[in-house]
Structure formats: structure tokens, C-alpha cells
Amino acid sequence: MSTSPIAKRTVLDRDWQFSQVSSQHWLDVKESWNPCKVPTSVHSELKKLGKIPDPYKDLNEWEVQWIQEGDWVFKTSFDIDEFQLKQDNVDLLFDGLDTYCTIVLNGRTIATTENMFLSHRVSIKGVAQAKDNELELRFASPWHEARLAEEKNGGPKPLWNGASNRLYSRKAQYGWGWDWGPIIMTVGPWKDIHLETYPARIGDVRIDTTLTGSQYNVASLNAAIVIASSTSNAYKLDVTLKDAAGHVVKSVSGHSPLDAMKWDFKDGEIDGWYPRGYGEQPLYTLEIQLKDKDGALVDQSVKRVAFRSAKLVQEPLHDQEGTSFVFEINGIRVFCGGSNWIPADNFLTEIEPGRYKKWVELLVRGNQNMLRVWGGGVYEADELYDACDEYGILVWQDFMFGCGLYPSYPQLNDSIKSEAEQAVIRLRDHPSVVIFAGNNEDYALAESIGVMDYNDNSGNYMNSKFPARHIYEVLLPEVVDRLSTVFYHRSSPYGGKTSADQTVGDIHQWNVWHGTQEPWNNWDNLAGRFVSEFGMQGYPDLRTVNEWSDDKSQLFPQSRVSVNHNKADGFERRLELYLMENFRHAFDMPSYVYYTQIMQAECLGAAYRLWRRNFKGRGKEYTSGALVWQINDCWPCVSWAIADYYLRPKPAFFSIARELLPYTVGIARKDIKKLKDKTTSAFSEIHQEMQLWGCNSTLVEKDVLVVLETYNLSTDKRDKQSFNVKLSANASTEIWAGQVPGQPIRTTDAQVPEPIVVQARLYDPTKPDIVLARYSNWPEPWKYLTFPEPNLKVKVNGDKVELSSEKPIKGVVLDVEGEDAEWSDQALDLFPGDTQVVHAKGLNRRAVSTRYIGDGSA
Template identity: 50%
Template sequence: MFVSYRLPAKEHLKVGPNDLLLTFPSSYLIGKELEATHGKGALWNGDSSRLHVRTAQYRYGWDWGPVLLTTGPWKPVYLEAYNVRIDDLRVSTKVDESLAAVIDVSIVLSSEVSAKASVVLKDVSGKALKTADINISKGKGLTSFEAKAGELELWWPVGYGKQVLHAVDVQIADEGGKPLDSKTQKIGVRRLRIVQDPLEGEEGRSFLFEVNNVRIFCGGSNWIPADSFLTNISDDRYRAWLQLMVDGNQNMIRVWGGGIYEPDVFYDICDELGLLVWQDSMFGCGQYPAYDDYIKRVEIETEQNVKRLRHHPSLAIWAGNNEDYQVAEQLNLGLDYNDEDLNSDFRKTTFPARHIYERVLPSIVNAHSDVFYHRGSPYSGYGKPTTDRTYGDLHQWNVWHGSQEPWHNWDQLSGRFVSEFGMQGYPDIRTVDYWVGDNKAERYPQSRTMNNHNKADGFERRLELYLMENFKHAFDIESYVYYTQVMQAETLASAYRLWRRNWRGKGKEYTAGALVWQINDCWPVTSWAIVDYFLRPKPAYFSIKRELRPFTVGMTRKEVITNSPNHPNTRVHFTSDYSLEIWGTNSTLEEKTVILDVKTFDLNASDISKVLVYEMPQKEVKLAANASTELLKGSLVEFGQPLRTKQSDVPRTLIVSARLLDRDGTVLARYANWCVLFGLRSLGPPRSC
């Protein structure tokens, strides 16, 4: 499915109308035959035969998607006539630390002929900036352009500068000057590195993205195919999805390894909008085989797609798979992470696909592109398991899956780069009514129809666990939909808020990014998506948008129990206090002076005059550039919370409000920290967003 096929047609063509007939066997049955021959691999999601078939793995069913095994051509079919064509055009942009650039242009023709090539580097308006005329010998030609620092405008991720795109235009002619072929490739001039440096005061190394010498906190989303039937996705629909991300203050999208290498238009739009792309190879949640025929298919697929995508400035990293190392770890296959062992034949081990991820893919990615290769996602390296929080990237699923931690513990679940985490929430009530249709008897949370539109194992208990821990909620469908949405919004906002705090400046980038699972759905469903199939944002979309603004403010309060020094051997005598910590974040590249405004309110005050409990005198504070800044640390007693000396004492129900104001009074950021779980207070009537 991931390979383009070019077949000679001339001998089959006739004058007048011609028909093209394509016949396809069942990929499912072929997968079963291959599995019977080569063995069954372990996996999460779908039928195990999918591991032998190079097709979009999500079609076999996932914990958010249906089983819909489509077949047939899913991209356009062309009839092309030529004598000589450009078979491969590689434009390699190398930018050094001074931001001077060298642009190498390599041309390979379809036959070993001699020809002439005119190569022009153009700016966004089409103006020629640099030109070169070269002779092509035996079908190959090479030229380079050099540019001093500042000579060419740079491409930046959204929020950090312009998304300037240049074009390299190539015209091929025979030795007599007759045109043969032409090709134009858009590029962006930028320096992009993945930095894995030691950190101050903590074990491990950073895992961060640096563009044009600027280190960037990556806040974004995971992307799955936007439809179960790929031919339904128009260019306009792609643009609408990706524009939603930019409008939501996100700057990175991860193309997940169980879907597809997206079409060119997807990456073109990412280039235009400034969205960094984390690209997985299409291996997901399984122990894939590595027999010879399979490897040959993987090699062709990888080379074609690397060559097709490598020129995009948005393409920031290429990862070998999604969670395949994690599957192997959890199945106790006896992995040996010896990064120095370059000679092992992994095909003879219990994890044969390591040959793909550690031999085949890096050799192709490194040979045909300048893109950073990462063995998998998650992957830690350095002999560490994929659950390690101090190296590489992390999929943090101990909220919802795993140990099912309270979402308030995200600060204890951080990683160097959290490339997956999430919480489910129902879609817009209009989307729910779409799948219920006229069958109103099914319009309640536990109905068969509702259950069929949630593919996650154990979702009934997990939704209820988090709902009952945090909310009063009713079981009419409007309320249920609303409360799950609020829960999802609060959960995800909390993660971004706490993890942005860990972006503390150079050498202290303890968490360098967070990509929520997921931005989109492939059908109308209850899932982890923050925007539903019909492009209707859930409340979580907006809460994340707020936490990814250039300036934010965050807060934690935690109970501190101190036993009496006069009674060290009993828990009867103690005091209970709450520590309060407030910080601000600034993603701009300049220090910012703001005003910190903190107030406390009593949620259960007897009358309106007693709601405001304490108002801290406003004070000016400085937010460090491109970092978080600690602003306040103290006891909640100072803000009106009495000390407790008995467990039976009910804490005062204080809400602490923090705002960051510009000097003219404009609110730059705000956050209200609730004293208790939402279950102790009604949130009011449900509403649709």
C-alpha cells in the first residue's frame, strides 16, 4: 500500500478508448497465508496477520477505530509519456551554527544519457536568487549554492518566525537544447537538531528540538488517518485539520506508525503553517517479522517515502515504529539493548524486527536524507527500557491505562519528551446524536450503540473511575457527555501546565515536549481525540490552547502533614498545612516583565461579601525568555487557609486565582486552582461547545 508502482504500458495501448482493469486478491487472506508460513507475532490491536501485510495497520481495528479492510487504488493513477525524465531530485539544505547555508542539488535521470540542466533557486515571489547550469553525464548531475548568514530568509516553526519557502527549479534539456523534463521542489532553509545533552541536577539527557539555534518546547498532537476511507479526505479537509492545530497554539504533529505516510499535501500544509512533523515508519504495536521477502518490501517502501518527504522543512524526525520495543519488553522477550553491537543478526533472536529498526531503516534514512533517525517511539536508548523517564521519548499511559493514576499526578509522570498521553471524552452531543440516529431508545451512556462507538478495552470502568473520583454526575446523556468532556479538558490542561514548568532554561529542559493522543478521529466515536470526526473541537482543545499560549501561569497546592515533635510516635497530634507554588512560562525569546495578581475565594462563603478571602498585593515579576520561572512559594495559611489539627476538621474550600497582567492591565495568563475535586460542587447545567 505504501509503494508507488511504475509499469510499462506502451505495448498494451491502442488507438481510441483504453480501459485499465486492476484486480486485487484479499490482503487479509494473503496475510493469513504468510502468517502460516513464517509464524505468528504478538501484538496489541487487530488481527495478528496484519504484521505480514504492508498496509495501513489501523484498518484491522484499533482501540479507537473499526475493522474496515478496504482495497483498491487510494492515490491517483497516471498515464505518463516521456523520453527522459527526472527520476530523483534531492535538494539537501545544510545550515551551520552561524546560520550560513549550503544547498546541494543532486539530479538523477531515468537513463544514463548526457544532458544539460538549468538549476534556479527562487524566493517566495519567484525571483531568481541563484542560478547554475550544469552538464549531466551518464544521467547524473550535481551542483551547490552557498549563502552567507542572513542572505536567505530562514524557515521557522509557528510562533518563532516566518515560514519562508524557497523553490529549486530544475529544467532538463538534451544536448541540442530540446526540453526533456522539469521539476520544482519547495524547500525551507533552517538548521534543525535533536539535542540530547546532560542536564543540570538530574539524571539522564535532554531530548529536545532546536531550530535555527533556538530550543523549542514542542506542544502538539498525535495524528491518525482522518478517515477509515482515505479517498474521503480532501485537500481542504487536511488544511482544516492542520489549521485547527495552529489556531490551538500547537507547533508539532506526530504521524503515528499504524496509519499511512500521508500524501504530499499534508506535508506541504505543515511547511506553510510551521508545524514540525514527527514521522513514524508504518509499524505499530507488534512484533513484526524479518524474513527476506518482507525486508525487501520494507526497503522499497522506506526508500520511496524518505525520498518523497525529505525536502520538507517541517520534517523534524523519523522514528522507526510505534511501541514495538514496548510490546517486546512487556512480553519479556529477553531484549539486550547493546547499542555498540553492530554485528548481531537480530533476525535469529526473539525480536527479529530489531533488524528493521536498527539496520534497515537507519541505513536508508541516513543514505537518502538529512533527517534525524530515532529507533522507535517510545525509545530511550542507553540501555534503558522504554518506560524510562530520563532519556529519549516516553508514552505516558499511567493515566487511563497502566496504574490509572489520578491526573493530578502528571508532575510525577513526566519524561524528557512525552510523545503520547491522553484521556477519553465524548464528542459533541451532535456527533453522538448522529450515530444514535432515530433509535432514541439507545440514547443513554451504557447502550449497545454507545458501547459500539467506543473501541477501548475497559472504557466503561475507566471512564467511571475518573468521573466518580472527580465529579458529581448524572446519567442522562447530555450530562454524561458534558462531564466526560470537562474531565478530559482538565486532565490534558493539567499535563501541559505541569510539564511546561519543567522547561526551565538551557541545561534544565527536563521536559521538552508533550504530544497529546490524539488530535483527530477516523470515524464518529468516543475516543481520546480532542476534535471529533466532524472537526468539532471538544473542550479539551480549548483548554490545551490556553496552556500553550506564549505566556501562562500555573500552580500546585499539596498537603503537608507535620507530626508533633512532642508526640513523635503517634499520628493523633499533627498539623495539616498546604504548600502553594506558582510559576509562569514564557515561550517568547525575550524576558518579559509582568504583574502577578493572586487572590483567594471561598467557594462556600455564606454571602457574596465574604467570597473574596485574601488579595495579595500585586507585584512585578520577570519571566525568563523561553523558559518557566518560579514566582511564589509558601504556605496557604498566608492566603486564608486555617491549619488543621484533626482529621475531622473540614478544610476551608478556597480557590486560588493567579493572573499575569501586562503593565497596561491586559490579562496575559490566568489559572484558578480548585481546593477540592470537582465532585464536591455542581458544575451547573450541561452545554454543547
């Protein structure tokens, strides 16, 4: 019996060359053939050859725009041994071609492509030869091909971000430029190319698992295994399920591929997969061997399997209108605190192995449990989804449509259907993937221009003013329902009377920064049932700023280079709006980095704190998720990201992490003005009121001691009180409400309120030396405060940094000279008597510097 499969796959990654070639757009191009790797892109290869400058530096983005308007050819040659050539099937498999490509083998056109997201299997039986097969990939200009498709199929249509021809191209939309990314339209073979030969092979493998029962401890597995052969009944399958330790859980031999396979497991025989924080993430391996009638191994497949049940609950709520929008995994309703994801680079082929996993590990460090893969990028690399499976990060997956009124016509829809089928088949077996959404903000755009008619439920939309409804309401749901058990959602945002309805579905809350530009202390009024986008900009680490130019004279906030590295319209006005409303700040680059980062940290921390409070238990899930825009960047820039291109977390990353701990404590305060009676506007009382609450994301109630302390910055007067509280399981709990201790009632707006800092600390009564959570609430805006000298003490012992102060301090950020250390916390508020410890990997005996609000450096 053969010990290696007869089916053989060979990666064609050697002896490639590329060159620009003449076309109708570029006449008389002098061909220049240079060796290259594959997968790759033209930009990457030209940069390595020194023929273009680094597009991420200075203004160089604009020096490389010509690349997307040229035609390019990649070519190689390869041999096929006689045994392979004699197989019934000889295929070339192209995992991804970016984007418009004519494939030529030995002078014969064997396929054409126009969708970056599709893989292509092409039979070359009868075309291939044993020696010197010449393979050419002729890539046409993506810019011009998209322009021609636009002209042919209806002309320009409304959109946000980029150029209108992108709507006619099944190419990653962010490459046309976005409000956080450059215009870089890549060209080339962006995924692997294989030669495959076989008499039969394992094709599509669909695995559906469920976890049921009162304790969700009864499991089942259904597998449908398709064999690519005209005589599939001549083959048999051996299938084995193993646990993480390699122990066989169940197996079957000689199974017919014509029959679906169903396995039921006894109570407790299989362990369920849970989101992080709610249980473990056991992963199993399903090994499949395809054998011929003589028992020879023909092909084999290894699939990772996990057992869980997931659904999205949308049901009426107690005491509020609308319905919930809450993910329920194995019967547990989960508050989803997480992030949005954009592509990690403009040059996807330069993302080194392990980088996706590092991003997911960063999510874990930040106590996050959901990642939304945004619809203007790509269906991401397997490494990202695999890491989410391993770490228990739920995945919200958009289809690749974003911010546009997309056309809908037969040729395009056929391509989209194939794209959707391939995406669903590839992603459906990941336990982390719990929702497919049709697009990003396309219904919101349609509403904004008056073409969305919610009264039209005819199903006949291709000739309407919003033709892409056919894609989102007919085509995509059919594919998802046919090929998976994953929930389908028409759009993000979507639900209710409009996509901005705060009582139904999900919303994108951009009335902080965009829209009405609300102050962030209004986040409580801006809540939705699930907030799948919101954000605030902040500069990246100063080290990252230094990367975008070698000309140090350009490293100030208002330079041409700095401005080019922030793509958001009106960003200077909006940054300054929020800075000036809240801080006194300077304009040198270190100060600007610090204050925009602290602003971002305070803003986003407040959103998670106030919205998690709305997760009040079963039937009262008034807000069930908050996904910040965004976790990452695709180049070194200023954006809404909470970690920059180099995976350097901003202070906001840590403020969010604190609000997503298993136990948290929160405070809100507001001035309440009460007129003496209805006959006067001059005589009133102004009360400063506060509310105190706690959150518990564990599945058991928790007895806690809450200590509430106040400190008057002007008089040094202190007050203290405590509460014994039982925090409800998997919910928030209201603790106390009343006047801010020590704050007198004012009778006129001319009376300045006392500058009282309020700190709440949460303890486990059985471990009184350990602070489970803390939060310091400072009077806002901070620009009115006179910060006292705090006498900050920094004690370093190895990788442990101990911080203490004699008076309250706001916004402490730690740093070192040289390469950054890995900090366990940042953007800290200190309170006298409450020593905080930060762990830092990689200090290497370096001195730790500090910066905080009011330290005199602004």
C-alpha cells in the same frame, strides 16, 4: 523551441468499473459491474451504490466485514496517441494500490503488488497499443492474503490491537481495528494511476539545505537531480530558485545532471524557516527544467524549499540524572507542545481536498507546534506536510509499524526497504519533518513479553526472539542515513534502561487511563524527558453523537450503539473511575457528554501545565515535549481525540491551547501532613501549600505583573496580592511558594479545608488592561464542593460574547442551537471582577446557552 514538455503524464481516472469476482474463498460469485471513480475503495463505491449501509452508523460496521474477504477487480480501457506510443519510455505509474494486486494489461500480467505504501512504475513498451488498452487491477482479499503470509512465515505473534495476521501485511494497520477505530479493511486503487511517456524525465530530486552561523543567517543548498535516461549526459538542466514573491534569488543554465549542485548564500541573502512561535516560515521554489541538446524542454519539476537546521539534543542535565531529548531548530531549543495524528478517515479516498489543511489550521488555533504521524496509519498525503511547512508545525514521522512483534524475513524486508526508501525520498525535503521513528511501541511490547535483550548489540537479530530489531536497528537507519539528513530514532517510545525510562529518550505515559490508572494530579511525577503520548477520553460534540444512529432510543451512554462507538477495552470502568473520583454527574447523554469533556479538559490541561514547567532553560530541559494522544478521529466515536471526526474541537482542545500560549501562569497545591513527632500517628498538622510559576516561550525576557487572588466559596472572603516578576526567555520561572492564603492549618483529617479558589492573572505592566494569561486553581476533588449561585452574566454583541460573574464558576461551556459556532475559547473558569471575552464565528444572532459544574443540570 517547444513551450510544453515532451514528457507527458495523463491521469487514468475515466471509465472505470468494478465487481466482486469468484475466488477460492468465494465460489460462484455473480459478477456485477458498476461504474466507479478512481482513486477509491470497494466500501466507498458500494456505499454510493446503496449496496451496503453506512459503516459508521449503528452496528453497521459488522455488516460489511465480508468485503475484506472477497476478491475484487477494477478495470478500464484507454488510448495512447501515436506520438506518445513512439517515445522511448511508455510507463504506467500506480501511486498506491491497496494492497494485494495483480496488474493485467491487454491480457498480460505486468506486475504484482503486496505493499499498500509503495508506488509502482511499470514499463508497458511493447505491451501497449494505440487503441483500446484493457487494464485490469485484480485485488485479492487482504484478510486471506495476510493470513496465508502468516501461516507461511512463522504463525501468529503477540500484538496489541487488531488480528495477528496484520503483522505480516504492509497495509495500514489500523484497518484491522484499534482501540479508537472500527475494523474496516479497504480494497482498491487508493491513489492516482498515470500514463507517462518520455524520452527522459526528471527522477529523484534531493535537496539538502542548511542554515548556519552565529546568528543562523548563512545558508547553503545542495541538490542532486537524477535523470531517468540511459544517455543523461545528452541533457542539461536549468535551475532557478525563487522567493515567495516570485523574485529570482539564484539560477543556473546548462547544468550537467551528472554533477551535484551546491549553492552558498551570503549573510542574510536567505531567510530561515522556524517553528511557529519562534520565527517565520519563508518558503522558496526550486524550478527545474530538463532540456535536450537542441534546447527543447523535455520535462520540468517544481519543488518547494526552505532553509533550516534541525537536530535532536540528548546531553546531560543539571541536577537530574539522564539526558535531555530536545529539538533544536536553528540553534533554538523548542518546547514541543502538540498532538499525535491518526488517519483522518477509514476511507482515505473520501478525504476531500482542503481537509488536511483544516486540521493543521486547527493545530495553529490551538497554539501547537508539533504533530506526530503515528506508525499504525499511512505515510500521509502531501497536503498535510505542505500545510505543516506553511504554518511552522514540526512533524515527528513514524515508520508504519505499530504495537506488534513483527516478523523479519527476506521477502518482507525487501518490501519494507523499498517502502522506507520511497517514504524518506518523498518526505525528506519538508522543513517540518525533523525526525523519523522506527515504529510505535514495538520495543514496549517486546519488553512486556520478555523478549527484548538490551545486552544483545550483535546486529544479528533476524533469528532472535525479537526479529524486527533487524528492521529498526539495521534496515531503517541505513535507509534514513543514506537518503536524508533527518534524525532517526529506533522507536517511540525508546531510550534508557527500558522504553518507560523517564530520564532518557521519549516515553508514552499511559499510567493515567491505562497502567496504574493514576489520578491526573500526579502528572508531575509521571513526567519524562519527552512525552510523545498521553491522553484521556472524552465524548465528542453532541451533534457528532447524534450522527452515529438515526434511532434516537440508542442515544444514551450505555446503549449498544454508543458502546460500539468506543473501541477501548474497559472504557466504561475507566471513564467512571475518573468521573466518580472527581465529579457528581448524571447519565443522560447531554450530561455525560459535558462531564466527560470537562474531565478530559482538566486532565490534559494539567499535563501541559505541569510538564511545561519542567522546561527550565538550557541544560535544564527536564521535559521538552508533550504530544497528546490524539488530535483527530477516523470516524464518529468516543476516543482520546481532542477534536472529533468532523473537526469539532472538544473543550480539551481549548484547555491545551491556553497552556501553550506564549505566556502562561500555573499553580499547584497539595496537602502536606506533618506528624507532631515519631511517637504518634494521631497528632499532626496539615498544611495546604501552593506553588506559583510562569512560562515564557518567546526568546526575550518579559517583565510581568502577577496578580494572585483567592475566594472562599463558603464565606465569600477574598484576598489579593501581586508580584513583579521577570520571566526568563524560552523557559519557566518559579514565582512564589507558600501556604494557600486564608487556609488555616488543620490538626485532624476531620477538619474540612476551606473551599478556597485561587486565581492567578499575568499582565504586561505597560498594558495593565490586557490579561496575558490566567489560571484558576480549585480545591479537588470537585465532588466535595458546594457550588454557590454565581449570577453568571452573558452579554452578546455580534460575534463577541462577554462573560462575568459575581462568584467563581468552573467549566463554562458555551453552545447554540443548530450547527455549532466556531468558539475562540471554551471550558472557562470565571472569577469575580475578571470579565472574559469569547469570540464566536457564525453566531448569526442566535442565543448563547451555558453549562458549568454545579449549575443544577447534572
